[in-house]
Amino acid sequence: MNKAISAAAAAERIADGAVIMIGGFMGVGSPHRLIDELVRQKRTGLTIIANDSARPGVGIGKLIDAHAVRRLIATHIGTNAETQRQMIAGELAVDLVPQGTLAERIRAAGHGLGGVLTPTGVGTIAAEGKRTLEVEGRTFLLETPLAADVALIGCHRADYSGNLDYSLTARNFNPLMAMAAGLVIAEPDAVVPVGVIPPDAVVTPHVLVDLFVQGEPRHG
Amino acid sequence: MDDKTIIAKRVAREMKSGQLVNLGIGLPTSVARHLPAGVEVFFQSENGIIGMAAVPAEGLENDSLSDAGGSPIGAVAGAAAFDSCTSFGLIRGGHLDVTVLGGLQVDELGQLANWMVPGRMVPGMGGAMDLVSGARRVIVAMTHTARGEAKILPRCTLPLTSVRRVDLVVTELAVIEPTARGLLLRETAPGVAVEQVLATTAARLIVPDQVGVMALAA
Numbered sequence: 208m209n210k211a212i213s214a215a216a217a218a219e220r221i222a223d224g225a226v227i228m229i230g231g232f233m234g235v236g237s238p239h240r241l242i243d244e245l246v247r248q249k250r251t252g253l254t255i256i257a258n259d260s261a262r263p264g265v266g267i268g269k270l271i272d273a274h275a276v277r278r279l280i281a282t283h284i285g286t287n288a289e290t291q292r293q294m295i296a297g298e299l300a301v302d303l304v305p306q307g308t309l310a311e312r313i314r315a316a317g318h319g320l321g322g323v324l325t326p327t328g329v330g331t332i333a334a335e336g337k338r339t340l341e342v343e344g345r346t347f348l349l350e351t352p353l354a355a356d357v358a359l360i361g362c363h364r365a366d367y368s369g370n371l372d373y374s375l376t377a378r379n380f381n382p383l384m385a386m387a388a389g390l391v392i393a394e395p396d397a398v399v400p401v402g403v404i405p406p407d408a409v410v411t412p413h414v415l416v417d418l419f420v421q422g423e424p425r426h427g
Numbered sequence: 428m429d430d431k432t433i434i435a436k437r438v439a440r441e442m443k444s445g446q447l448v449n450l451g452i453g454l455p456t457s458v459a460r461h462l463p464a465g466v467e468v469f470f471q472s473e474n475g476i477i478g479m480a481a482v483p484a485e486g487l488e489n490d491s492l493s494d495a496g497g498s499p500i501g502a503v504a505g506a507a508a509f510d511s512c513t514s515f516g517l518i519r520g521g522h523l524d525v526t527v528l529g530g531l532q533v534d535e536l537g538q539l540a541n542w543m544v545p546g547r548m549v550p551g552m553g554g555a556m557d558l559v560s561g562a563r564r565v566i567v568a569m570t571h572t573a574r575g576e577a578k579i580l581p582r583c584t585l586p587l588t589s590v591r592r593v594d595l596v597v598t599e600l601a602v603i604e605p606t607a608r609g610l611l612l613r614e615t616a617p618g619v620a621v622e623q624v625l626a627t628t629a630a631r632l633i634v635p636d637q638v639g640v641m642a643l644a645a
Contacts, residue, residue: 232474233497285550306473307515307557314512327557330590375508376475377491382510
């Protein structure tokens with residue numbers, strides 16, 4: 208099965224209003240060509256699940272600049288004044304989630320769990336509207352799974368079957384998101400023959416990856 | 428010496444060799460530059476690495492190696508990279524020895540508020556709630572006041588980062604240890620009188636008979 212596709216054709220598979228997970232941390236490890244294509248194709252009404260919205264003109268910040276996003280589920284928007292402006296103006300809904308909780312909610316969805324119990328946020332406004340449970344004398348918040356229609360994954364290499372590996376801090380949320388979405392599109396820095404990534408080094412197994420983008424990598 | 432350098436140099440003296448340490452962006456980051464000679468710790472960055480090192484020389488940056496603010500970093504030999512679940516498992520699971528964070532307010536219960544000012548500044552909590560809830564030791568590194576207003580208060584008026592009692596508060600004027608009995612004044616900065624600390628602190632401070640003088644890392 209051929210999973211290789213152009214960034215433009217991959218982005219065409221994504222509908223207006225889709226719920227999209229995008230890997231990366233301040234743009235590092237984000238799938239930049241796919242983001243650029245979503246902007247170029249003028250997608251609107253998107254829900255984006257990501258760690259942050261980077262900065263204006265960088266990574267997910269480009270989707271914010273283009274008013275492509277209706278709702279953002281993220282841990283931090285302090286580095287993007289435009290995200291904050293749109294939020295205050297009522298143009299963009301922002302759900303702020305503690306970073307470890309966001310990671311675990313995505314993992315829960317991808318791993319078939321009904322949620323996770325975390326001590327993070329107990330007694331704070333992050334606990335509002337959530338159930339608490341006592342386990343062995345400690346109080347935890349019940350955090351529910353978080354899944355998406357599409358996951359856009361930045362990775363180091365893909366082989367032609369779709370196995371992925373990652374590089375340094377560009378890994379971050381990417382392998383978690385690759386398990387938590389209906390359509391998984393990877394954007395590797397390089398595509399290599401099957402076998403070049405040895406089994407022990409594969410982080411995301413090929414069965415999780417529907418498509419990968421070919422072409423020159425871009426950072427930022 | 429400016430206020431932030433005083434704070435960083437005092438916090439640096441809390442580090443012990445072999446510890447896993449997470450430094451927040453901003454003032455806490457500068458603690459790394461003031462570690463006492465012979466103290467070797469491992470720095471975690473929550474975006475997924477243990478073994479963060481100083482910024483590489485210009486031209487040697489790696490596009491895939493950054494700190495939690497997205498700025499280029501280096502890595503020591505023996506560094507380890509991992510995904511966000513593992514990174515926060517290290518933080519929540521009791522594997523992180525020390526976290527140093529900035530603060531907007533600390534109160535008599537030792538609770539920290541450092542992630543939002545409703546209606547004015549809503550950057551988000553990022554990893555702060557996990558760090559304060561999960562680290563073995565939480566050190567708040569902050570200026571004693573903000574525009575003349577006390578930041579150490581009877582109760583935080585801003586949204587809390589965690590209900591957990593932090594372990595130490597270091598400012599340019601004092602070192603304060605939140606305890607079950609309240610805020611204990613441990614040390615004052617060189618040349619700073621206890622009265623000056625009391626006058627700039629809205630919370631009640633417990634003042635022992637002997638208040639030490641802050642020793643600063645070289």
